[in-house]
Amino acid sequence: MSDFALELHGLTKRYGEFTAVQDFSLAVPKGSIYGFLGPNGAGKTTTLRMVLDIVEPSSGSMTILGAPSALHVREKIGYLPEEKGLYKKMKAWGTIAYFASLKGMSRKAAKARAYELLERYGLADFADSRIEALSKGMSQKVQVLASIAHSPEFVILDEPFSGLDPVNQQVMEEVIRDMASEGATILFSTHVMAHAERICDRIVLLAQGKKIFDGTIAEAKETMPTRVVLDADVDASALQKLPGVIAVEPHVVDGLERGWEILLSEDAEPERLLQECFSSGIALRAYDHRPPTLHDVFVHLVGDDAREAKKR
Amino acid sequence: MRNALLVASREYVDNARTKGFWIGILVLPIILVISVQVPRFLEKNATPTRNYILVDHSKNLESVVQKTMDDAYQLQVIEELATYASEHMMLPQGTNMPDLESVPAGGIAGMLQEFMNANPEVVEQFIAAGGLSTALNAMEGLLKEDAPEFEAPRRKFQQVSLPSGVASTLQGRELADALTPWLKGDRTLDGERAGEDLFALIEIPADVLGEGKVQYWAVNLADSDLRKKVERSLNQEVRRLEYEKRGMDSGAVREVERASIGLTSLDPRKEAGEEEVSLADEIRQYAPIGFVYFLWIAIMQVASMLLNNTIEEKSNRIIEVLLSSVTAWELMAGKLLGIAGIGLTLVTAWILSMLGILWYFGGQGTEITTQLLDVVLGHGLLPAFAVYFVLGYFLYASIFLAIGSICNTLKESQNFMGPIMMIMMVPLLTMMFIPKDPNGTLATFLSWVPIYTPFVMMNRAAADPPLRDLIGTTVLLIVTNIGMLWLCGRIFRTGILRTGQPPKFRELFRWLRSSA
Structure with a gap:
């Protein structure tokens, strides 16, 4: 058996002239939590649909849990689609049990499992409510539970956090960690970097149908130059002259300029810059050096692409 | 699967x-x-009694029309009575409902029609035997316990007299003009039929047997039942008079007119003896x-x-x-x-x-x-x-x-x-x-x-x-x-x-x- 839950080789999807995903390769190790990141329209959902064999790729191949198609191992896979919807007239437990039984669980076991999950994630009181009577957040939780009720080995979640309030976003993170601790492999897409940063082992970044980064979060951050934010009554040219400075840009917080953002060359030390400021007589009001967040990396890598939708 | x-x-x-x-x-x-009940209900209740005024300048025909109307009403009573009896009378021991295989094509209405053809005197016999009250007396004791009271049907057509103030000597357009407020429904009848509308005016001219034409005045032209009934009754009478004028026995003529042959539908696919449809x-x-x-x-x-x-x-x-x-x-x-x-x-x-x-x-x-x-x-x-x-x-x-x-x-x-x-x-x-x-x-x-x-x-x-x-x-x-x-x-x-x-x-x- 391979050590990978999923391997994609040169997956490509074209719709007529339009190439949604181009030559995409990926290997997801078993038991890992893999973040699938990218701006809107990058091709994330199309890729996930190809992985599930809902959409057929134009070219390329894959191995999923040792099988050539997800349909062969569908009872081992859980899937939460991006657009959430359930049968309005069905009860919460019935919904979970139905999807679990479609994945091969016996009806009795599926029912017991539905009640167990609803209890575990704080929906016990709503188990017998119809979906139409639940709030949006609650019904989304039900859908998440429905997608994992059969204890899949491999879980694919498309934008699991969208539409959830902060508390339920935390519950969602909890669900993902619980599944991972039970040994499941998780691949989830998001464009909210904070979640990915907190729970992912590895991330893959997709923009305009192409993979632009694949690795651990630490590796992702290393692609960024060191950044320092400082606030002082000087203009950019004075800072530009300091040793190790590559670029100086206004630092914008909530639409207001709050000092300067300085990018340093790879070998430059942030502490050194502080010293240089003192010795050049620049009076600092604020000085902040912190490692980049995944958000920064994301903006850095795909910022321009994401702003402007281009026809490929 | x-x-x-x-x-x-x-x-x-x-x-x-x-x-x-x-x-x-x-x-x-x-x-x-609903589709079974509504037509039954409408037939009974939707059409009001049609009130008409008959002005007979010839003096001979009014009673003829009246008799036709009375007979028609008695037939209505008989039909209603038959339905009532079939719904609420107990069947004598050992009697079965008629077998559908033996009921001729056309159903109950067809059977009644056939019976009427064979027994043209049924209305006269009914009246002679004492009419509705006798029939109801005879039924007593044979009715089921929960049977409701028999409700006599409403008359379809009712003759009424001229409203006071309208002279019976008026003729043609003048008579019609005098009655127009009633015919149009602007005024309603008084007397026995107080509050009801006048449906039609029928005027029989003095020389009806010569050149004269019977006039039928009505606003509602769609419902021609009354018109047809009056027309048929008058024609029958005119023919009877004509026979008499020529010295023919009107009784014999009447019998001849009622002679008819039976017609049976048969199906060759059915077995001998049971071919009747x-x-x-x-x-x-x-x-x-x-x-x-x-x-x-x-x-x-x-x-x-x-x-x-x-x-x-x-x-x-x-x-x-x-x-x-x-x-x-x-x-x-x-x-x-x-x-x-x-x-x-x-x-x-x-x-x-x-x-x-x-x-x-x-x-x-x-x-x-x-x-x-x-x-x-x-x-x-x-x-x-x-x-x-x-x-x-x-x-x-x-x-x-x-x-x-x-x-x-x-x-x-x-x-x-x-x-x-x-x-x-x-x-x-x-x-x-x-x-x-x-x-x-x-x-x-x-x-x-x-x-x-x-x-x-x-x-x-x-x-x-x-x-x-x-x-x-x-x-x-x-x-x-x-x-x-x-x-x-x-x-x-x-x-x-x-x-x-x-x-x-x-x-x-x-x-x-x-x-x-």
């Missing part, structure tokens, strides 16, 4: 819980009851129309359910989760089977409630119901109905499913449904004609058009269509079904995940060709 069955059972349970399903189950029996035969001939109607409504209703919930799944995006668990074929098969179950439940409920209604209105126990059942069930109509329902359902359901899969909203689907509804109207338009020539050109031709086969063959079911048609069309229908399932399956698989505009026909064609 397991997955298809899971999908099917969910579809069944989910749809069986909808209001639409229960309304569908209840509406048809309610319509049946009975009411049962007639019901058998027309019963398929009812089944065609059931078939049409049932197929339309459940196929629309399929359309709606496919569009719902598509617009909800549930479809994606489903397709990560089941294949498109399994999903389609499950939906078709689940809704087929709903359809079967629906028609079973209809047939049971129809039998219930028959039983309830059958009155005296279950005898007549059993007979009707024999007629309806005896000729293989029910198995035919089941077969044509299933085949017709799968044909139309797969079409509707394909339409549902390519549309995102019901509104979009209406573009496709318009033409399909037009095509589907044909069996409804022809269903009344086909029993008249069940093996004729039109019926045979339509039977061989697969989309019409279920309805038209059902329509012909009682007329022993040739074996060639029976087997040939069924085989063709099954082949069409398989082809349609395959075709619609392809459209379904591609369409179900698609968003945005429904595809053009050219694009659909491409989907069908692509092996993907």
